[in-house]
Amino acid sequence: MGERHNGQVQPSDASPMSDAARREAFARHVEPEIPVLLRVARTLTGSAADAEDLVQETLIRAYRAMDQFDGAHPRAWLLTILRNTGSNLRRRTRPDLVEDWNALADPKPAFGAERPETPQDAVLVDVLDEELERAINALDARFRAVLVMVDVHGLSYAECAEALGIPVGTVMSRLSRARDRMRKHLKATGRLS
């Protein structure tokens, strides 16, 4: 297989993969990650239907790029494709929301600042303890995305960094602040004793 290219579909000098080898590699490395991709896509898009569209497009790109995947860290590779695909799809289909999507990767979030609610801000938690939901929704979207990906969906710091296109250190600092806010909110409302 060729070199890993950070999830970008790029031309390869290597001889093309046979269809059978491509299907086999796809089934082995990609299909087991579909549930995680759906979870992350739901966090990024705010809707189950949009998440399925995004994952479908991501899988098509991954399939085409299988010969450029080096076999290591498939989840991180797919999360990068997912992020790039989501950004492109959003630019094409919902130009009004591109700024909200890009804001998740903004290096300087105004922590604690009030921002108007947008569709991007809708949190992807349907069935929730009410107080937990209120605490999550009270977070800035950038902090919320990191908290949901790491603590709710179980991504590692590095996987979350790939999905959002931010450094691991930024994931850690946003996570720390988000958790601290959550802890204080839940403590104040008696949810944490």
Added chain:
Amino acid sequence: MTSNFLMRECRRTARNLQRFLDRDPSAPLSEDDRRRVEAHLKECEKCRTLSEEFQALHSSLSDLGSTLAPSDEAVDRVKAALDRALQAETGQP
């Protein structure tokens, strides 16, 4: 043990607590730092309470994750749509 020393250790523990609890491979604590956090949590009730609160929060959020897992139907729909798209593209079943 002086209160200054304890306060220094509290600050140090607060700085390292998330990494201590998460044990994430991207940001491991050094063995020395890990031992210091462990030792401090044994002797400082305030930091121990903080640690327990973060663990309870993580546990609640993690439980929430299990209720938000995508359904098998959603996974099947995505796979079926992918098959259709690739079939249209390659002309192969």
